[in-house]
Amino acid sequence: MSVVSAEGVHFDAEISLLIVGAGASGLVAALAARDAGVEVVVLERDLVPSGSTALSSGMIPACETRIQQENNVTDSVQIMAADIIKKARGDTDPSMVDVMCRNSGPAIDWLTEHHGLDLTLVEGFLYPGHSQLRMHAPPSRSGADLMRGLVSAAERAEIDILGGAHVTQIFADAEACIKGVKITRPDDTTELIGCSALILACNGFGGNANMLRTHIPDMRDALYFGHPGNQGDAITWGQSLGGATQHLGSYQGHGSVAHPHGILISWALMMEGGVQINREGVRFSNELDGYSEQARRVLSQPGGIAWNLFDGRLRDLVSGFEDFKQAEAHGAVLKAGTVEELGAKINVPLTELRATLDRINHLASTGEKDEFDRDFTTSSTLIPPYYAVKVTGSLFHTQGGLKVDSNARIVTEEGGVLPNLFASGGAACGVSGPEDWGYLSGNGLLSAVALGRVAGQSAAKLVGK
Ligand SMILES: Cc1cc2nc3c(=O)[nH]c(=O)nc-3n(C[C@H](O)[C@H](O)[C@H](O)COP(=O)(O)OP(=O)(O)OC[C@H]3O[C@@H](n4cnc5c(N)ncnc54)[C@H](O)[C@@H]3O)c2cc1C
Missing domain, CATH: 3.50.50.60 (FAD/NAD(P)-binding domain)
Incomplete structure (x- = not known):
């Protein structure tokens, strides 16, 4: 060149x-x-x-x-x-x-x-x-x-x-x-x-x-x-x-690429009330800061992965996106009727998962901020059925x-x-x-x-x- x-x-x-x-x-x-x-x-x-x-x-x-x-x-x-x-x-x-x-x-x-x-x-x-x-x-x-x-x-x-x-x-x-x-x-x-x-x-x-x-x-x-x-x-x-x-x-990174499927999962899920947890069942950041900086944060979690957690209302919000349709077609989106089923499907400790869900539902119903300064005022509580996608961080473009x-x-x-x-x-x-x-x-x-x-x-x- x-x-x-x-x-x-x-x-x-x-x-x-x-x-x-x-x-x-x-x-x-x-x-x-x-x-x-x-x-x-x-x-x-x-x-x-x-x-x-x-x-x-x-x-x-x-x-x-x-x-x-x-x-x-x-x-x-x-x-x-x-x-x-x-x-x-x-x-x-x-x-x-x-x-x-x-x-x-x-x-x-x-x-x-x-x-x-x-x-x-x-x-x-x-x-x-x-x-x-x-x-x-x-x-x-x-x-x-x-x-x-x-x-x-x-x-x-x-x-x-x-x-x-x-x-x-x-x-x-x-x-x-x-x-x-x-x-x-x-x-x-x-x-x-x-x-x-x-x-x-x-x-x-x-x-x-x-x-x-x-x-x-x-x-x-x-x-x-x-x-x-x-x-x-x-x-x-x-x-x-x-x-x-x-x-x-x-660069633009992205903290929400379905793993190992390699399909982009829209950040709209996070903006409207979804969260990311690591494989220990714990949140680790303010997801609303942006998806670009989230790439590095997800990569620094155990195994370099996170789970996007959301519910049926949020699934409906993104169900028309071509990427999300692909993710569902490839089996990247897991569905669970209860917290217990969710914990078993994504293999994270149930006690931590339950505590995380209780905490975010408390924040969403009171509109309080969390320890990462995320504002939950516009979020609704997450209700069953729950959905989860395993994601990793990636580089999109310089x-x-x-x-x-x-x-x-x-x-x-x-x-x-x-x-x-x-x-x-x-x-x-x-x-x-x-x-x-x-x-x-x-x-x-x-x-x-x-x-x-x-x-x-x-x-x-x-x-x-
Ligand atoms: C998964 C993903 C999702 C994204 N979503 C969005 C979004 O929704 N909104 C947004 O704003 N941005 C998004 N981006 C970023 C966006 O795609 C890029 O910023 C944008 O497409 C850049 O356009 P471009 O024309 O500069 O480059 P490109 O679309 O990459 O085009 C460059 C072209 O140059 C060609 N080329 C390179 N070198 C040579 C050469 N020596 N000779 C001849 N041809 C050459 C390449 O083959 C390529 O076709 C996303 C990126 C990714 C990866």
Whole structure:
């Protein structure tokens, strides 16, 4: 994954704008550039585009959208920005938070109204740290459906997505101006494609064990739940060209992946009254802090696992989620009519389990806070039948990346910008601060969609000159 001199290189073809990666970020950027009348080709290493986007729940946070208006949700750029900054404990760039929030609503309106994406407001619960209902997702709450919608929109816009096109080299001149790329095909043949601008939309380094060892050693052995093709290429190329990086130790973890099934179990269960216990039958944290930081907490429990505990009311809340349906179909969700049956099924000591249930039901009925500072005011008591899922903590995606400006141009170590190189989505530094606790739900697709659109528009402006 190198950057080499473009001097004397003859390209097989010339395209105005090339985009590396056909996840949400690359496809949104392509749609924006195409709308601006620019010739664009998306280069994707997989034969069929999927990326981490297809593995996600497809939930895109956005404010001031028409969908929110239709549902009488009062939200604003300021309210959303304040939520993001609070979750990151103030340790994030407020100007980039503003860029993402300000562009989020227009991006969702444009995708739904102009490009035919089917997105609805996620109702019924708020994710940790969100003060308003602002998650927009396909009705199935499935990232695979989000990808299907984006790929169809790209086809309608006559955008070429070149599958099996692994970008393995970038060519630049002495001023770090990108002249083109080398793609390697599945049969190892190569092609050289020239361009006037390049967008890096190839996500972060969750799939690269060496980079994880260097930047996020705590999670180097954790299950990586994202797309394996995300090898940190954007960061490698950006750094070689003098681009600055930020918060490389930041990531989104998740403390609720069914084990050993490897299926995401929605955090809505915790937000509405569910709890996590360890295999000794004891709670160990405030689940409402957020699912990202919970990955590390679950991994530090005996055996690196926990049990999600909930009841029939909560099961009904998530029963429409595609992931949950899969979890039930694979036998990951256990049901018990009594505490005794539950204890036997999940093999935790009955005395501790009973004490834990009594305690949380007491907290839920009185609305008191517990020793972890969890507020039970909005929780109901858990009543039989009980449900339990064994879960572990995992790494979803990295949040650090290339530093970009408000036009998604890559900022250099000296504080300038690279001439014609842009980054968005997981390739760019997110707004979650330096560690795992700063991730507000949806910060991943926020950068892919809101910043992806900015990258497409800015690159189109540059090559349209
Ligand atoms: C299980 C799970 C659930 C999630 N749920 C949510 C959610 O509900 N909401 C949310 O906001 N975020 C969620 N996330 C995070 C979200 O999926 C990512 O932040 C987002 O998809 C990033 O989009 P992207 O376009 O940057 O990357 P991707 O979708 O990963 O796309 C990058 C693409 O680049 C390709 N690529 C990489 N290197 C090269 C190369 N050298 N040449 C050519 N192609 C290359 C890859 O193959 C890939 O297709 C979730 C993540 C996971 C793992």
